[in-house]
Structure formats: structure tokens, C-alpha cells
Amino acid sequence: MRWSYRVARIAGIDISIHITFLLIVLLFAVQWGSVHGIFGAFFGVALVLALFLCVLLHELGHSLAAQRLGIEVQQIMLLPLGGVALLSRTVTRPLHELLIALAGPLVNVLLAILIGAVLAATGNLLLLGSSAMVQGLNVALTWQTLLLWLFEANILLVVFNMIPALPLDGGRVLRSVLAMATNFRRATRIAAVLGQGIAIALGLYALLGGNFFLLLIAVFIFLGAGQEQAASQAGVVLSSHRVSDAYNKHVLTLTIGDRVSNVLDYILTSYQPDFAVLQENRLLGIITRDDVLQLLRAAPDNANVLDVYVTTVMRREVVRVDAEQTLDDALQVMGANNVRVVAVFDEEQYLGLLNRDDLSEAYTVLTFMDRLQRVPTA
Known part of the structure; x- marks a missing residue:
């Protein structure tokens, strides 16, 4: 996602924060600071960071459960309204979805129990009968208040998410x-x-x-x-349809002798966004329109970049799908590998490329055809 930045990696999962998250931090700092001064501003920042730590742990609950069930997790994104765990594929097995869905709220239940136990062990059990959220900003800035906020927030996360x-x-x-x-x-x-x-x-x-x-x-x-x-x-x-039904069979291809200038010509004269580099019908790699544009941006005043051979800038690691796989399988493969284009093969024979735009067009056309087939004829 644009305007997001990776801040950590836990259990092989990238943790990213969207830049708009800073608005929530600023809002809490201003609100608490307006009532309690500079210490209140720091308290507000500490509170919002602690709250989102609970959200992160909630999403980690989902993610670790998914990993245990063999589902890869691409990243966890923290947004102003909460967090989201991005799985590599849609979970369609009911039991798996049930376990993954329950894992997040279960983390918040455990956190609420832990925080409540800490308050009870420190002689602050009576605080659980009051509400820090209801009192709002008119509370003492103590660690007990912070824990009470977190206790209520975790309960609220469970109730809301369920x-x-x-x-x-x-x-x-x-x-x-x-x-x-x-x-x-x-x-x-x-x-x-x-x-x-x-x-x-x-x-x-x-x-x-x-x-x-x-x-x-x-x-x-x-x-x-x-x-x-x-x-x-x-x-x-x-x-319900195979990759062989939708991949683009009429495309321009490149050879090892082509240069970036040739790719630019193809981009200008066709709607094709991705190009396979072949040698005797053997796939060596692919180069995309985005790759070329990024190369030009990196060297805007260097005309020599147009003479660079495509073999020096192409992507050699190409994700493959079989022509007999379903289009949904191809979509899941794209998601799991975080790519927008895959190479289509029939066993070891290269056939062509399939990208997300192809899938979108295929879905539109196939949906229309299915509707026509359901229309009764006289």
C-alpha cells in the first residue's frame, strides 16, 4: 500500500504503518496536552502507542494462527481505524477461517485478563469498577489510568470485533x-x-x-x-475457468538482442504492459512497463540508458503457473508472491503471460457470459 512504511518484522511477517497513523498520534497528543500540559501530551502519545500495540497483538493472533494452518501472511498494516493482516490467499475452508477469526479476539481476552490481574495484584482492583473512557481526559495521569484504558480497550476490541x-x-x-x-x-x-x-x-x-x-x-x-x-x-x-482460457496469446515478445529503446517503442504503440524475453522460445525473464519507467526516472538525463540490453534489467525470477490451473489459482499465486504478472507454462513449454488486468477483464467477460446463459430463451 502506498504511503506505508515497514517498521518491524515479527515471525517472518512485515509490520507496516500507514503514514496517516501519525495523525492519530498527533490527535491524542493535542487532546491530552490541552488539558494536562506537556506531560499530558506525552501521556497521550504513550496511550495511543499502547493501544495500537494491543491492535498489533490482535493481528498477530490472526497471523500466527494462519501460519500454523499453512497460510502465508504478507504483512500486517496498522491504519488509523485499526489493523489488518494481509493473507496470501483467501481462506475458504470453514474450520480454518473459524480458528483464524477467533485467534485475534482471544489475544485481547488474554490481555484484558493479564491487565486486570496486574491491577488486582497492586491493590487497584476497585478501579475496574470505574471507566477511564467515560471520564475521558478528566483523569489523573498515572500508570493505573493507563492500564485501565488498556483493560477497557481490549474488552471493547473483543465486543466490537465479534x-x-x-x-x-x-x-x-x-x-x-x-x-x-x-x-x-x-x-x-x-x-x-x-x-x-x-x-x-x-x-x-x-x-x-x-x-x-x-x-x-x-x-x-x-x-x-x-x-x-x-x-x-x-x-x-x-x-470455474482455466488459465488457458484467459492468458494473452497475441503478444509482442523480446529477444536477447533487444534494448530498452525497443521496449519503449512497444509501450508507445501497444497497450501491452509486460514483455517476455525469449531465446528460442525459452523464457529468460520479463520486463514490465513499470520497470522501464523506473529505469528512466533513475537516469532522466542519461540517453545511454536507451541502449541498455533488456537482459541486464529484466526480472530473471519469474513466477509460473500451469495452463491447466484455474484462474482463481493464478490469482492466489500472484497474491502469495506479491506479483502482478505470472508466466504460463504447459509442463516445460512457455505459452505466454497472465497479469492482473487479464484476470479483471476475464472476470468481467465471464460474468457477462454466465448471465447470458441463464437468460431463458423463447
């Missing part, structure tokens, strides 16, 4: 249970419709109460539920 609405954890739990009795597509449709209904109700409540933040959450749930349903439908369509 709402049975996609794309929340509760919606995924509901879908996995429904999928055990029906199929994944129908379960997704039910959970998505329910999620959008809950989002509309939540949005109306937020509008009546003038709660802008709650309204943002309602919009997030509504859009997320729609995306889940669209992704499920796409998966069904793409899984």
Missing part, C-alpha cells in the same frame, strides 16, 4: 459456521447482507448522535461487507 458483520471477525465466524452447513458463496452472501444491515443501523445511530467516528466505522463495515461479497463471487467465477 459483531456478526463482515469484514469483522464476528462476521467471519458467522460465515465459517454457515459454510459448514451450506457453501462458501452462500455463507458469504448471508454474512455480507447482515453486515451491511448492521452498518446501516450503526450509521443511522451515529448520525442521530452526532458521532463522526462511529459513522466512519459504519461506512467501513458497509464497504467491507460489499467487498467480501464481490471477492467471493469473483472467486467462484474464476475457479
Whole structure:
């Protein structure tokens, strides 16, 4: 994602923070600082960082559970509204989705128990009967207040995430249970419709109460539920057709004697974004439009870059798919390897390239054809 930066790597998972996350840190610093001065500003920063540490641990719960089930995790992204674990592929086995969905809230339950135990062990058990969130900024700036905030935040994370609405954890739990009795597509449709209904109700409540933040959450749930349903439908369509049905068979290719200038000519005179470099029909690598543009940006005043052979700048590590695999398999391979283009092979024979744009066009055309086939004829 653009404007995101990797800050750590845990258990082989990249931890990234979107730059807009800094707005939340600044907001907490200003709010607490306006009431308690400079110490309040530092307290606000410490509080928001601790809160997002809980969010990170929540996402790590999902991620580690996914890894245990053999599903790769690309990264965890921290955003102003929370966090998201980006898995390499869609989880379609109901039991696996159930376990992964429950792992995140379980982490927050354990954190709440741990924080509550610390407060009890230090003689602050009575604090659990009060609410730091309700009191807002009018509290003493102590470590007990910080822990009480974290205690309540973890409980709130559990309650909120277990709402049975996609794309929340509760919606995924509901879908996995429904999928055990029906199929994944129908379960997704039910959970998505329910999620959008809950989002509309939540949005109306937020509008009546003038709660802008709650309204943002309602919009997030509504859009997320729609995306889940669209992704499920796409998966069904793409899984019913093979790579051989959609890869581009009429493309321009390069040879080891071609230079960057040749690629530029092809880019200007065709819509083709990716080019295979071949030697006697053997794939040596690929070079993309983005590769060429990046090369030109790096040396804008160097005309010699146009004379560079493509073999010196091409990508030699090319992800492969078999022509007999489904289009959904190809999409999952792209996601798992974080690439937008793959090479299509029939055993060891190179056939062509398939990119995400090809998949998008294939989905559009195949969906239209499926609808035509369902139209009754006179």
C-alpha cells in the first residue's frame, strides 16, 4: 500500500504503518496536552502507542494462527481505524477461517485478563469498577489510568470485533459456521447482507448522535461487507475457468538482442504492459512497463540508458503457473508472491503471460457470459 512504511518484522511477517497513523498520534497528543500540559501530551502519545500495540497483538493472533494452518501472511498494516493482516490467499475452508477469526479476539481476552490481574495484584482492583473512557481526559495521569484504558480497550476490541458483520471477525465466524452447513458463496452472501444491515443501523445511530467516528466505522463495515461479497463471487467465477482460457496469446515478445529503446517503442504503440524475453522460445525473464519507467526516472538525463540490453534489467525470477490451473489459482499465486504478472507454462513449454488486468477483464467477460446463459430463451 502506498504511503506505508515497514517498521518491524515479527515471525517472518512485515509490520507496516500507514503514514496517516501519525495523525492519530498527533490527535491524542493535542487532546491530552490541552488539558494536562506537556506531560499530558506525552501521556497521550504513550496511550495511543499502547493501544495500537494491543491492535498489533490482535493481528498477530490472526497471523500466527494462519501460519500454523499453512497460510502465508504478507504483512500486517496498522491504519488509523485499526489493523489488518494481509493473507496470501483467501481462506475458504470453514474450520480454518473459524480458528483464524477467533485467534485475534482471544489475544485481547488474554490481555484484558493479564491487565486486570496486574491491577488486582497492586491493590487497584476497585478501579475496574470505574471507566477511564467515560471520564475521558478528566483523569489523573498515572500508570493505573493507563492500564485501565488498556483493560477497557481490549474488552471493547473483543465486543466490537465479534459483531456478526463482515469484514469483522464476528462476521467471519458467522460465515465459517454457515459454510459448514451450506457453501462458501452462500455463507458469504448471508454474512455480507447482515453486515451491511448492521452498518446501516450503526450509521443511522451515529448520525442521530452526532458521532463522526462511529459513522466512519459504519461506512467501513458497509464497504467491507460489499467487498467480501464481490471477492467471493469473483472467486467462484474464476475457479470455474482455466488459465488457458484467459492468458494473452497475441503478444509482442523480446529477444536477447533487444534494448530498452525497443521496449519503449512497444509501450508507445501497444497497450501491452509486460514483455517476455525469449531465446528460442525459452523464457529468460520479463520486463514490465513499470520497470522501464523506473529505469528512466533513475537516469532522466542519461540517453545511454536507451541502449541498455533488456537482459541486464529484466526480472530473471519469474513466477509460473500451469495452463491447466484455474484462474482463481493464478490469482492466489500472484497474491502469495506479491506479483502482478505470472508466466504460463504447459509442463516445460512457455505459452505466454497472465497479469492482473487479464484476470479483471476475464472476470468481467465471464460474468457477462454466465448471465447470458441463464437468460431463458423463447
